[in-house]
Amino acid sequence: MSSGLRTRAVGPATPRPLPRSGSARLGWVTVIALAAVVLQVTVMPYINVADGIPDLIAPTVVVIAILRGTLVGAVTGFAMGLLVELSSPVGTLGVLALLYLVIGAWCGRYCSRDESSTLTAPLVLSVAAALVTQIGVMIFQLMLGTHMGASEFIVSVLLPTLALTALLSPPVLLIGRRLIGPPRVVEPYAVRT
């Protein structure tokens, strides 16, 4: 065309991830979830400070839930928790699945809010998710009769786990965002007419 008009690109300075189709996004969700489970049961137990081991599942569930919503977050959390219990030498089945399911369902509530496009909120949610998991496992172990001193739990287990999870979370969140794409637009369902 020779209209004589010059066009100029207008938009944000930072590149945004390209929009992906729904099935491609779910494909990436599956890949990320499987990779996180394999890393959690093979590599993470060796990255320990005192008795703390980083929780890679928590930030992964958080980023998936916050970008894809409650249902995908809950189902992914359930599946990842169950896979970890099936593939790691732990004596439970269903406990971690329940904890990560609840985390996925809860974090999915932030999908349609402004928090889903920031980095601070998912980071805080990841550390909170790791905290919920640790306390959930502790309560379950106490119910089974396994004891650990409160100070020992806080100093040797809880604080190192939260610190290591906080260190690992930013790359997980950035990779998740890059691969899954921008947050899903959720249709409002409670609008009063």
Place this chain on the structure above:
Amino acid sequence: MASSPATTGIARRRNNLRRGIIAALVILCLGLFTVYFRESDDGALHGAQSTAASVISPVQEVATRAVEPFRDAWGWASSLKDARDRSASLETEVDRLRGEVVFSDVQAQRLDELEKLLGVEKLVDASKDLGGYEAKTSSVVTRSISPWWRSARVGIGSSDGVMRNSPVLAGSEQGAALVGIVTNVSSRSADVSFVTDGRTEVGGRIPDAGPYFGLLSSITPGQLQLSGIPKEAAVKTGQAVVTGGFGVKGLQSPYPPGVPVGVVTSVGPQEVDVDRTVQVTPYVDPRTLSYLTVLVPRSPEAIARAKG
């Protein structure tokens, strides 16, 4: 802006469906862990866990080997600090042990003769006689993801003869020492619960403190408590604790007698207690190990022990 009634209706149905799926998954989780804890070790869910373990163990082995050089480098760097002191103390210890070996050989010969004469089950001695067990060493392919479960997975399984309740040893400065027991076996891997796990209990005794037996269990991570030792027992710090090998209510102990477990590090007050509170530090911290030795039962006595 108001949405149309049709759109709101579809959204409401979607929301109900979403809630229904999440509720169903929560119920499934509750059902899973209820059934898991109620069923026997041969149950369907335990079987599924074993199958998943055998599928993923090759992947875990590859990942562990990939990470091993970095782990070794870290271990080497951290051990440099006290290498010189350790070398000096080890040289002194070698001189002392050379003297003890002479007496030990004579005693072993005498013990062998007496055991044959009385028909007593042989003690497990990793350097000489394994008392009906075959030692199979394997690399640790993965460890527990939480300190609440003190366990690991090794790369040998039922195809190598490993049975549930096979004792597991590891090398320490004091020789081979008990670190745990096999709790779950698949064809290519076995899960080991360490003695420091809250669910593992080992019958133990202190040979130098008299003919008393107690029960070793984990009280805090990494530490054991020997309970049931009467206050008349002459327990002192520094004494060795070994497996008792005794059974309860007709059930045999899965652990053979005489395997070293740890050393007494503190003895509690005895004024009002009937029993002594004996704290034991295991010879081996299993969390740092890359290889474990599984004692595979071979003799009828050893197989009977493993089967309980």
